[in-house]
Structure formats: C-alpha cells, structure tokens
Amino acid sequence: MEAINQLWRSRCSENFRRQLRYWNLIGKNSGLMFFVYAMILAGAFYYKKWLDSLPAHFPGGLLLTLLFTLLVVPSPIRTFLQRADCVFLLPAESELNSYFVKSCLYSFAMQSLLLSVFLIISAPLYFQQSGNSETAYLIAALAIFAAKGWNIYCHWREQRIDETKPLIILRTFLSFLLLFAVLNGMRWVAYLSCAAVMLVISFLLFEKQAARGLLSWERLIAMETRQEMKFLRFANLFTDVPKLRRHVRPRIWLTRFVPARGFDRNEVYRQLFLKTFIRADDYFGIYCRLNIIGCLTVYFVSMGIWTLFLIASLVYLTGLQLLPLWRYSFPQALEGMYPVKKVYKKKAFTRLMAGLLAAESVLLSISGLLADCSLLNLLLYLISGLGVSFVFVFGYVRHLFEKEGTQRS
Secondary structure, three states, rough: OOHHHHHHHHHHHHHHHHHHHHHHHHHOOOOOOHHHHHHHHHEEEEEHHHHHOOOOOHHHHHHHHHHHHHHHHHOOOOOOOOOHHOOOOOHHHHHHHHHHHHHHHHHHHHHHHHHHHHHHHHHHHHHHHHHHHHHHHHHHHHHHHHHHHHHHHHHHOOOOOOHHHHHHHHHHHHHHHHHHHHHOOOOHHHHHHHHHHHHHHHHHHHHHHHHHHOOOOOHHHHHHHHHHHHHHHHOOOOOOOOOOOOOEOHHHHOOOOOOOOOOOOHHHHHHHHHHHHHHHHOOHHHHHHHHHHHHHHHHOOHHHHHHHHHHHHHHHHHHOOOOOOOOHOOOHHHOOOOOOOOOHHHHHHHHHHHHHHHHHHHHHHHHHHHHOOOOHHHHHHHHHHHHHHHHHHHHHHHHHHHHHHHHHH
C-alpha cells in the first residue's frame, strides 16, 4: 500500500515540476504576461461598463447557469497513468483504490481553482441581476463545488461503463437544474430536491452499472494523455516541447481545395505549410474558433474606438497560436526530398502567416462595421488589425528566425 501511495506522489511531483519548468520558460520567452495583464485591465474596465448597460430584464441567472454548467460537467481525472501501466499495474488493480481516490481529489482541487476564478468574475453580474445577499451567493458557490464533485465521482464510475453518452446527458441535465435553482434564487426545496435526485441517481444508476463492469485502462490512459497533451500544446506555443505528440487528420473535404500546384523551389514549403495548417494537430480548428469568437466579441461588445485594441489583441493572440507551425517537424521524406534552401522555408512561412492574420483582420473589421455601421471605424479597424499582422510577421517572426540562426551558429 505504501508503495502505491509513493508511486502517486512521485508522479504528481514529477508532473508539477515539469509544468513549473514550462511556465517559467513561458514567462521568460514570450510576451504572454504583458498580454494577460493588458487584457485583465481592459476587461475589468469594459466589464463594468457592460454591467452598467444591461437592462433590468437581462437573464443574468440563465447566463451564469449556462456558464457554470459548461465548467462543472466536463470533469477529466488526472491519474498520471502511463502506457506501460496496462501491463505492470493491471495485476495490482484491486490495490489501487487509494491511488485513484487521490487522483479524483487532485482533479477536484485543480478544477475548483478554475471555478473559484469564475465565481469571483461572475459575482458583480450575480449581485446586480439578482439583488441577493452574499450569503445566497455563498450557498450558490457551495452548490457549484458540490456539483463539480458529483460530476467527478460520476465520471470516474463511467470508466467501468461501456455506453456513457446517455449518462453524460443525464449529468448535464441534472447539473443544469441544480445550478439554475441556486443561481436564480429559487426556494430551498427546489435545489434540495435536485440534490436528492442526483444522489439517488448516483447509487441506483452509476454505482450499479459500474459494479458490473471492468475498469477501462485504455480509456483512462487516453484521458490522461489528452490532459497532458493539452498543456504541452499550450506550452508549445511559446517554447519548444520535444515530446509533443502529433496528430494528423485527413480533412479530405478541405484539402481537395488546395491541391499540389507546382514543385519548384518556391512551392515546396508553401504547400507543406499549407497542408500542415489544414491537417496537423488542431491549427485549423484553433484558427477558426478564434475567428468565430473574435467576430462575436467585436460585434456584441462594441467599445467604439477601443475596439481597435480588442482587434489588435485578437490578431496577436492568433499569431501566437499559429507560431508553432514553424517548428513543426515535417517527415524527412517530405522536407528532405528536394535540395531547397532555408530561405524558401522562411519566405513560405511568413507569407502564410501574413495571409492568415490579414484575413482575420478583415473578418474582425467587418464584424465591427456591422456593430457600429461606421466606415471611418472600419478603416481604423483594418489599420489596427493589418498593422499588428505586419509587425508580428515581419518583426516578431523575423526576430525569431534571426534568434534561431544565431543559436545554431
């Protein structure tokens, strides 16, 4: 038993040291901290202005319910399992109860930190829209943490159940009802009834089905890998992560629109980077999501001339997200097929980045035009977005090239 506890502590400590090392590199080697500070200051100012402009009938309680439901229901569990554990730890599964209990408690603690941040941010909206006291919000916060703990417990029991989609839908529905009751000031009978139903469901449905199943080690390891890769991909935006696993998706419906058009020196890396952007990892998905979120933010949070700063920040953030494309390791059969100089690779990358950021600048500017219907502001939005694109590509990216060349020489 002591060996099992020591195994969990050593793996947790190793994970903590690795993340701390990457956070240290992120803080030193990028403009992330400045960007975060600037966004916090600007967000706090305009959050207050947005609250003051809300009508009395604004459904703040429903909005908070949806937000916290999205935060509470997804409950991944960090087990720190490794691929080899399927062989070496599987025979000791009956002795791993304390190991997995520690994993669930650790996951609850880490996810509760994120919930605490959103509870602090959401407090002004709650008090303004509901008019309730601090005690009511404290009760709501306790209910949110309880719902998170219940979802982690249920998610752990799901690791022994084959068909989990109906159970996830049920968890989502019950969590929504409980949070809606406590965040909208309903009578205590309502949320106590929801809590009672959740407890009954836990024992009659999750516990009984899990008792008849076997622990899915493959699913546990896949879940742990996703959690680890999520942080490593984030760290890879700012520094090299040598052990990052790559994923390639076919996306035939999209790649057919960008076929190979030439094989001269100017085309080799342009086609490699374009195909990599579309198919490798999640670069294309990140780019699309940032554009959609950015357009909606610019449209609904119209801040007049200060929208320039918002558009510039969104374009800069997208550039940081796409920057790891430069360090993507192409297969030797592709990259080393032709004797192409490095200068063509740099040129292809800068052109792709410039085109993607310029397209985003145009989309965000059009969204700003739809919000305030001002051609002058449209021109200013374009100048802001395209200006940041130009500085990022031909300033920051060029500096990155020179820095890499200096280090290798």
